[in-house]
Amino acid sequence: MKHHLEDLYAALVDVLGEACIVRDEDLVSAYAGDWSEAPRQLPGLVLLPQTSQQVAAALDVCSRFSQPVVVQGGLTGLAGGGTPRPGEIALSLSRLNRIEEIDAVGGIAVVQAGVVLEALQKSVEEHGWSFPLDLGARGSCQLGGNAAVNAGGNRVIRYGTMRAMVLGIEVALPNGTLLTMLNRVEKNTTGIDLKHLFIGSEGTLGVITRLVLKLTPKPTSSCTALCALPSFSSAARLLKQARMALPSLSAFEVMWADFMAAAMQVASLRQPFAAEAPVYVLIETQGANEEEERRQLETFLGDALEAETVMDVIVAQSLDDKERLWQYRETVGELLAQMKPHAAFDVGIPMAAMETFVSSTREVLTRRFPDQRHLFFGHIGDGNLHVLSGPHLTDENLHCVEDIVYTAVRDVGGSISAEHGIGVIKKAFLHNSRSTEEISLMRSLKALFDPNSILNSGRIL
Amino acid sequence: MKHHLEDLYAALVDVLGEACIVRDEDLVSAYAGDWSEAPRQLPGLVLLPQTSQQVAAALDVCSRFSQPVVVQGGLTGLAGGGTPRPGEIALSLSRLNRIEEIDAVGGIAVVQAGVVLEALQKSVEEHGWSFPLDLGARGSCQLGGNAAVNAGGNRVIRYGTMRAMVLGIEVALPNGTLLTMLNRVEKNTTGIDLKHLFIGSEGTLGVITRLVLKLTPKPTSSCTALCALPSFSSAARLLKQARMALPSLSAFEVMWADFMAAAMQVASLRQPFAAEAPVYVLIETQGANEEEERRQLETFLGDALEAETVMDVIVAQSLDDKERLWQYRETVGELLAQMKPHAAFDVGIPMAAMETFVSSTREVLTRRFPDQRHLFFGHIGDGNLHVLSGPHLTDENLHCVEDIVYTAVRDVGGSISAEHGIGVIKKAFLHNSRSTEEISLMRSLKALFDPNSILNSGRIL
Structure with missing residues (x-):
């Protein structure tokens, strides 16, 4: 790469301006991303475009120079996709961080790809809506990255993965085309639904620059219960019954006994039930009427106790209770560290x-x-x-x-x-x-979209 | 096409056998599809493969002969995609009609593409599950076709479109490759999710031969209500409130006054309310506890009456009532005819x-x-x-x-x-x-998958 770094830099300055490019020398101090975690190589240049058009133009330049690019969002990924490989420059979406519109009638948000998940969650709640994707990295991960890996989290059982929340998308292709597909309707059968190529393909085919996202009416109540079960097959039975009897079911987390023991030890939590059980299930519902919801949940779990599908149950009676029950599941960070x-x-x-x-x-x-x-x-x-x-x-x-x-x-x-x-x-x-x-078909698609293989190359394939 | 029909026929007999090909002369009597409706041209040959491998082999032959093929399912499509164009031969999935597996633990069905929607619905219900896609053509339409057009229907609000129900797919490509991607897990982020290329692209990229489908626990109760509203904006408000307060909401159908008047006239139905209204909404819920569900619905609609979001309401108290309320919406067939x-x-x-x-x-x-x-x-x-x-x-x-x-x-x-x-x-x-x-990108994808343009050509693009 070295031999043309100055030419490349000049061409990139032409389309981005100097203020949107950080060069090696100032890199660590100037770059806003989170470089503190995990060792990673530093790229020679970091591009920080401020518009979708700039992203597309920068990719066009890089294609012409056959310059490999790594795309970076909130740098919270767990598969190493955002770590620069030798010779790569980085393209960060961090400055594309504007919530462009919240449509409170239709329940739609239009966002730039660099908007942080939690920022959107908070913003739509002020309008009586909810963006139901939720995961531990919510405070740093960006919505473009969430789409690029088709993020899941705790509430997929109710709301689906990120894919189910993306109505429309804008993508900058390696050849400099800006593909604007900001669909706002739930049902659209007008030929190949191209957005699905980019959701989950980890930025190997194009760079997501904007998203139209589907919101959910904001839940105003939630109930939580922790259950002890005699076996996993009981948990599978309970799941099926819960999916039908509790239409407001929003989480169904299973923890095996060994996890539970480690969780109690690492966080000094006490044994929740009188006796140990082989399997534990954490159930959450989200609705609009807490009293009714809790009654429904209690009836459901009462029936399950009677049928011996579950051995013991704690239904949270307060916000504190809820947090206490979730604590076991949320020791994961501490366990990972330990x-x-x-x-x-x-x-x-x-x-x-x-x-x-x-x-x-x-x-x-x-x-x-x-x-x-x-x-x-x-x-x-x-x-x-x-x-x-x-x-x-x-x-x-x-x-x-x-x-x-x-x-x-x-x-x-x-x-x-x-x-x-x-x-x-x-x-x-x-x-x-x-x-x-x-894999062969994926390679053909990669070659079609990115013939010079400049974009997130060496990831996935 | 004529000049090579005999050569083509011989090559197809090689891979399919004579019993799986119907030639022009016997076409109308021998072919099981529904040719009685709508005028359509008859293709010279109809291929009726019995295995996925035969579908792939037939496509390979057709690619080599540059022979255009129209793919046919239940012939219930409303966009003319299944109607042969001059010179095309037909490939029917009708004999690929086996439900291969119903997994009653995981709630999954594996089916061949020619299985009729209603056959699957009935079959899974015997195992305590439901396949929630539902539309008027249920008695003839095939699941492969449902996936090819990403079918919707009445209950998308609760269960999503066909796309949301397809976990895995098997597709025969024009070059004779059989792409088997029979994924059974809800969450799978392992590179490009290729199935989405085939869902909704109307058979222009490949022929769907098998599907892994996600089932839903079988609802055991349902409630229906018809509401009269002062305006569409009230309906939009009611929808948002219903999505939150009624997590078991499974249909939200709107009919404007002119539709309602025509419906009453064409089917001799009586005015449901004392006064006419500008907008009517039909609400359905599906759950596991009818009494509780009806109480919930009545409370919800009582609040809406009080807030003047709705002017009047009928909540069905019996199965007869429910059918009566749906009648207005279901006059569509008669209106289309009239x-x-x-x-x-x-x-x-x-x-x-x-x-x-x-x-x-x-x-x-x-x-x-x-x-x-x-x-x-x-x-x-x-x-x-x-x-x-x-x-x-x-x-x-x-x-x-x-x-x-x-x-x-x-x-x-x-x-x-x-x-x-x-x-x-x-x-x-x-x-x-x-x-x-x-459109240009769709054309590139079409050329990648089907370079000789033999498959459902002239559709969509």
């Missing part, structure tokens, strides 16, 4: 295979690594299992754990990434979830 | 623009065609408006009506097809909903 170096998984498992997957994977991991912890939990309402294993002191052991888990995922026809994406860290395992034909 | 030759529209309109769109379009149509009827109704819960105008005795007048409506759709950024597709009949208006850049 178990370093760890292998952390985000896999999708068909419900019918979940029980066998968990018990056989636990057995294999425990046999091979008896001194490590192997914890299972996740958004089971949508088949999303998280596995946390560690500490593993050598790369070889980490790789061995990955191999065990991803092979098991392949064997049950699961997905090796449910919501974090492939990035660079899961590339080697892509074939466990996608066939040769699919 | 108003022939008519222009019938299926458009998506942003909620914030709906009221103006309806009133100004009605005004323009009434001024230009004062002796015709112009009726407005639709699945307004998801922004899907149907307009029915007729009778129009000349093609010129029909075209004029189309021009008026589609121009108005363009002006509010709507979609010219919400759920029926573009096919051949809306091709000329595609640019009203898709930009030049989008």
Whole structure:
């Protein structure tokens, strides 16, 4: 790259102006992104365009120079996709951070890609609406990035993933075309729905610059319960019954006993029930009438107790109660810190295979690594299992754990990434979830959109 | 085509066998599809493959012969996409009609593309599940076709369109590749989600041969109410409130006064309320506890009466009542017959623009065609408006009506097809909903998947 850095810089200044480009020398002090976490290489230039047109123009320049570009949002990704590779320059969406419109009649928001998730959540709530995507990184992650990895989170069971919330999209293509598809209608069958190419493809085909997002009326009440269950199959039965009996169901989180024990230990929480149970389920509903909702939830769980689907139940009676019940699930951050170096998984498992997957994977991991912890939990309402294993002191052991888990995922026809994406860290395992034909077709699409392979290259494929 | 029909036939017999090909001479008697409706040209050959592999092999032969193919499902489409064009042969999915698996734990069905919608609905209900896509053509339309046009129907507000129900897909590509992507997990972020290319693209990129479908726990109760409202803006307010207060909301159908009057006349129904109203809304909920659901609905509508969002309300107290309330909405078939030759529209309109769109379009149509009827109704819960105008005795007048409506759709950024597709009949208006850049990209994708342009060519683009 070095030989043309000055020419490239001059061409980029032409389309962006100097104020939108940070050069190496001032990089660390001038760049607003969060570089403090995780070691990462520094790119020679960071582009900080302020308009969609500038993003497109910058890509056009980079295509002409065959200059590789890494796209950066809030830098909260967990698959290494935003980390610059040698020779790449960075394109940050951070300055495209304007909420352009909130349509309070139709329940629609139009945002630039760099808007932080939490900023949108707060903004729409003032208008009586809710943007229901929610995840731990809400305070830093950007909506463009959420779309690029098709983010999930805790409430997918009710509201779907990010894909279900994107009505329209604007994308800058590597050839400099700005593809404006700011659809605002729920139903639009007018040929290929192109936005789906960009949602979940981690910025390998184009850079998302704007989004039209679907809002949900703001819930004014919510109920939470923690249940102890005799087995996973009881949890699967409870899930089906809950999906029907509780139309306001918004979360169904499962934690296996080993996770629960580790959670209590790491955060000094007390045992919630008189006796230990093999499986715990955290249920949340969101609605408009707290009293009615709690009565409904209590009736439902009363029936489940009677049918012995659940062994014991705590229904939160106050906001404090709710927070206390969520605490067990939310120790994940502390567990991740304590178990370093760890292998952390985000896999999708068909419900019918979940029980066998968990018990056989636990057995294999425990046999091979008896001194490590192997914890299972996740958004089971949508088949999303998280596995946390560690500490593993050598790369070889980490790789061995990955191999065990991803092979098991392949064997049950699961997905090796449910919501974090492939990035660079899961590339080697892509074939466990996608066939040769699919990978070949993905390559053809990549070549069609990005013939010089300048955009987020080396990610996914 | 004639010069090679015998060679082509021989090559097709090689991969399909004679029993899977119907030749011109016996066509009408032997072919099981519904050819009785609407005039259509007859293709020289009809292929009736029995396996996915045969579909792929047949496409490979046709690609080598540059033989154009029209794909046919249940022949219930409303955009002319399944009608053979001169020189085309037909490929029917009718014999791929097996429900391969119903997973009652995970709530998943694996079906061949030719399974009729109603057959699946009935089959999964026996296992305590529901397949919630529902539309008038349920007795003939096939699931492959439903996916190809991303079908909608009455319950999109609760369950989404067909796209939201498709977890996995198998597609035969024009080059003979069978792309098997039978994903079973809700969340799968492992690169480009290729299935979305085929959902809604009306068979122009590949032929859907199998589907993995997401089921919903079977509702055991439902409630229905008909409301009279003072204005559309009241309906928009009621919709937002209903989406929050009634999480079991499964339909929100709006009928304007002119539709209601025509419905009563054509089916000899009596005026439901003491006084006429400008707008009527039909509300349905689906849940597991009828008594509680009705109480909830009555409370909700009581509040709406008090707030004067609605003027009058009928809540169905029996199954008969429910059917009576739905009757008004379901006169559409009779109205279509009575108003022939008519222009019938299926458009998506942003909620914030709906009221103006309806009133100004009605005004323009009434001024230009004062002796015709112009009726407005639709699945307004998801922004899907149907307009029915007729009778129009000349093609010129029909075209004029189309021009008026589609121009108005363009002006509010709507979609010219919400759920029926573009096919051949809306091709000329595609640019009203898709930009030049989008159309150009669609063409590039078409060329990538189908370089000889043999598959459903001349549809959409």
